[in-house]
Amino acid sequence: MESEELIDEIGAIDVIFPNCVSKIKPSLYHVKVPQNEDIAFDLNFPPNYPETKPKIETIKSAVPGLQDIRYFRSRLESLLDQVFVEQNVCLFEFISEVNNTVEELEAEWDQRNQHLKENSEPPEDDADVRISAISSQLQNSTINSSGSNGKMVKQDNDHDHLKGWFISEPVVDRKSTFIGYSRAVHSEKEVLDCINELKMDRKIAKSNHVMTAYRIQAENGIRYKDCDDDGETAAGSRLLHLLDIIDAWNVVVVVVRWFGGLHIGPDRFKHINSTAREALVKGNLVEDNKKKTKKKKC
Numbered sequence: 230m231e232s233e234e235l236i237d238e239i240g241a242i243d244v245i246f247p248n249c250v251s252k253i254k255p256s257l258y259h260v261k262v263p264q265n266e267d268i269a270f271d272l273n274f275p276p277n278y279p280e281t282k283p284k285i286e287t288i289k290s291a292v293p294g295l296q297d298i299r300y301f302r303s304r305l306e307s308l309l310d311q312v313f314v315e316q317n318v319c320l321f322e323f324i325s326e327v328n329n330t331v332e333e334l335e336a337e338w339d340q341r342n343q344h345l346k347e348n349s350e351p352p353e354d355d356a357d358v359r360i361s362a363i364s365s366q367l368q369n370s371t372i373n374s375s376g377s378n379g380k381m382v383k384q385d386n387d388h389d390h391l392k393g394w395f396i397s398e399p400v401v402d403r404k405s406t407f408i409g410y411s412r413a414v415h416s417e418k419e420v421l422d423c424i425n426e427l428k429m430d431r432k433i434a435k436s437n438h439v440m441t442a443y444r445i446q447a448e449n450g451i452r453y454k455d456c457d458d459d460g461e462t463a464a465g466s467r468l469l470h471l472l473d474i475i476d477a478w479n480v481v482v483v484v485v486r487w488f489g490g491l492h493i494g495p496d497r498f499k500h501i502n503s504t505a506r507e508a509l510v511k512g513n514l515v516e517d518n519k520k521k522t523k524k525k526k527c
Contacts, residue, residue: 404489
């Protein structure tokens, strides 16, 4: 018997990607990759999905460079492992990531063939120079804003939009740069004000995504929490999930991404989580909340 979550998810996907997912039999679905129907696979969903992840069955590919089914299966299974979070539906995100991966692999195949034809080294990409410059500036900004011991220090800017934030080290992967920011907050208005102030930083203003999540517990016991992907699908919910896992309250966490022109697939979630966690640790926000939890139990 299929879960209600699966039925609802299939219905939503059919609106976004018509005829992309078709039912073979109960719990077994045939999935065609959007914009590339030469690639398809079957997914078998367990009765307790989304508590348990689906299983990839048959895979078909008629795309040059993607006809090594064993290799392609390993890539798909790796993607599925990375996007699946227990209790959360993952099919839409998985299809989107497969689509991005297919585009990347096709581009790699075309570049490899072009390089073999030209029999020469590929020209240096100006984007490498640009992202290196951005990364260097960001590292300087991080050093000026937060010392290695997590204590805040004043920037040299006329107005320091990063004041009060604890900042992770930059993570650079395939020309994209990720940095995490965290701070204590006590109201939704304070969250909004702090995020708006952060976005006024001249480097952050040039970023592609500013992903946010917060959890607040008011004095009257009312709890508030919310998140924002800012165009990076499912990123905000993962940040909020991180705060849920560590039981952090009265905290806002932000991860900023400067996109370098290359899709990096689900690896981006690894960098989003790691920079967010580092920013929280630097601010002692994780330890503080653990201590509060212990006090409540006494």
